[in-house]
Amino acid sequence: MDRKEMTQRIILPEPTLRRLPWYLSYVSMLRWNGVEYVSSTQISKELSVDASQIAKDLSFLNIKGKTRIGYEVASLERGLQDFLGFLKKHNAVIVGTGSLGAALMADSGLHNYGLNIVAGFDINPTVIGTTISGVPVFHVDRLEEMRVRLKAEIGIVTVPVENAQAVADYMVAAGIKAIWNFTPFRLKVPEGIVTQNTSIYAHLAVMYNRLGSQMTVKK
Amino acid sequence: MDRKEMTQRIILPEPTLRRLPWYLSYVSMLRWNGVEYVSSTQISKELSVDASQIAKDLSFLNIKGKTRIGYEVASLERGLQDFLGFLKKHNAVIVGTGSLGAALMADSGLHNYGLNIVAGFDINPTVIGTTISGVPVFHVDRLEEMRVRLKAEIGIVTVPVENAQAVADYMVAAGIKAIWNFTPFRLKVPEGIVTQNTSIYAHLAVMYNRLGSQMTVKK
Numbered sequence: 001m002d003r004k005e006m007t008q009r010i011i012l013p014e015p016t017l018r019r020l021p022w023y024l025s026y027v028s029m030l031r032w033n034g035v036e037y038v039s040s041t042q043i044s045k046e047l048s049v050d051a052s053q054i055a056k057d058l059s060f061l062n063i064k065g066k067t068r069i070g071y072e073v074a075s076l077e078r079g080l081q082d083f084l085g086f087l088k089k090h091n092a093v094i095v096g097t098g099s100l101g102a103a104l105m106a107d108s109g110l111h112n113y114g115l116n117i118v119a120g121f122d123i124n125p126t127v128i129g130t131t132i133s134g135v136p137v138f139h140v141d142r143l144e145e146m147r148v149r150l151k152a153e154i155g156i157v158t159v160p161v162e163n164a165q166a167v168a169d170y171m172v173a174a175g176i177k178a179i180w181n182f183t184p185f186r187l188k189v190p191e192g193i194v195t196q197n198t199s200i201y202a203h204l205a206v207m208y209n210r211l212g213s214q215m216t217v218k219k
Numbered sequence: 220m221d222r223k224e225m226t227q228r229i230i231l232p233e234p235t236l237r238r239l240p241w242y243l244s245y246v247s248m249l250r251w252n253g254v255e256y257v258s259s260t261q262i263s264k265e266l267s268v269d270a271s272q273i274a275k276d277l278s279f280l281n282i283k284g285k286t287r288i289g290y291e292v293a294s295l296e297r298g299l300q301d302f303l304g305f306l307k308k309h310n311a312v313i314v315g316t317g318s319l320g321a322a323l324m325a326d327s328g329l330h331n332y333g334l335n336i337v338a339g340f341d342i343n344p345t346v347i348g349t350t351i352s353g354v355p356v357f358h359v360d361r362l363e364e365m366r367v368r369l370k371a372e373i374g375i376v377t378v379p380v381e382n383a384q385a386v387a388d389y390m391v392a393a394g395i396k397a398i399w400n401f402t403p404f405r406l407k408v409p410e411g412i413v414t415q416n417t418s419i420y421a422h423l424a425v426m427y428n429r430l431g432s433q434m435t436v437k438k
Binding site for chain 2: 048203
């Protein structure tokens with residue numbers, strides 16, 4: 001195992017993992033605009049993150065900036081994509097192929113970030129046996145069998161909130177190691193199972209409240 | 220203006236606004252399972268939120284629990300939906316009708332949470348003049364005109380990361396008051412403009428890292 005591979009085994013603090021994609025998106029924009037070098041001071045100013053924090057975060061990548069010149073934009077972009085796992089395929093299954101589930105299956109953008117949705121699961125007989133955006137849909141009873149066959153470790157939960165916990169339990173029993181929860185339900189999972197919550201509706205609630213547009217109440 | 224309407228003008232702390240949807244999803248599940256009453260202690264245990272915090276959060280809603288019985292589940296669910304603005308229509312426009320944008324336009328689930336996407340905008344001539352999931356797509360030059368006509372205050376950003384800031388600036392100039400950013404780019408907006416970041420890719424990065432599956436590196 002070379003040095004680079006060792007580095008990537010490190011379990012990073014979550015705040016660092018959340019900041020690295022910001023740096024990535026910023027350097028992608030710079031590269032797109034033909035910029036060749038960027039300093040941590042410049043990144044700091046643009047993203048309102050302390051420059052020493054940026055240097056510390058980037059030190060995990062084994063990428064060094066040059067004195068007075070800074071980081072080479074193209075290498076930094078590639079290094080971040082690589083380090084964040086976006087250049088590798090990660091197989092995932094999705095349970096709940098309704099509106100949001102089908103939307104995620106159709107979102108080829110996820111592919112660019114390394115997510116490969118290999119199968120969908122549902123209990124609705126009208127979708128079982130069909131494909132959605134080229135992804136086959138199975139009865140949820142076949143989750144474990146197909147998960148093993150397709151080597152998927154990530155499970156995406158896009159079912160109604162009432163079924164979220166039951167589906168998460170079922171995923172864990174089927175050998176899923178990471179659950180990406182799109183419902184607002186706070187899932188309980190055994191230790192060692194990774195969960196990430198993408199709380200779309202909480203974001204809506206914040207916007208509505210800040211806009212003050214829920215003044216009049218529909219009964 | 221009655222007491223209830225006044226309450227809803229309150230600008231709530233963001234952590235409270237993020238917790239209220241958890242309570243909502245939990246009571247929705249309870250109602251679905253035929254449960255009639257729930258105590259803050261029970262909610263606390265299920266969601267790992269301090270019971271006094273829950274009582275404080277719910278006090279904003281003007282909903283009182285009964286001693287020893289707790290909150291009536293159906294009223295609490297309705298009260299939360301109402302308070303969070305999910306029962307009212309909020310018009311939104313979306314800029315970037317590619318993969319993720321089109322997915323959100325197709326996601327009827329957002330409707331259930333009060334989001335009404337009324338128009339899409341793009342620069343791609345092959346989509347301009349078409350409809351996606353029944354939503355018309357216009358050239359981005361017509362953003363201000365259509366935003367005013369359709370009374371939309373929310374702008375959803377689903378463009379490539381390189382264009383995210385330019386689109387946000389353009390939205391603000393067109394009178395958008397709240398920006399829902401699906402790109403990993405950290406947008407800069409003037410004071411008074413609400414932004415919410417749904418950082419899908421940061422969540423992927425955390426999962427990949429925790430899974431340790433980026434050990435081997437594809438060059």
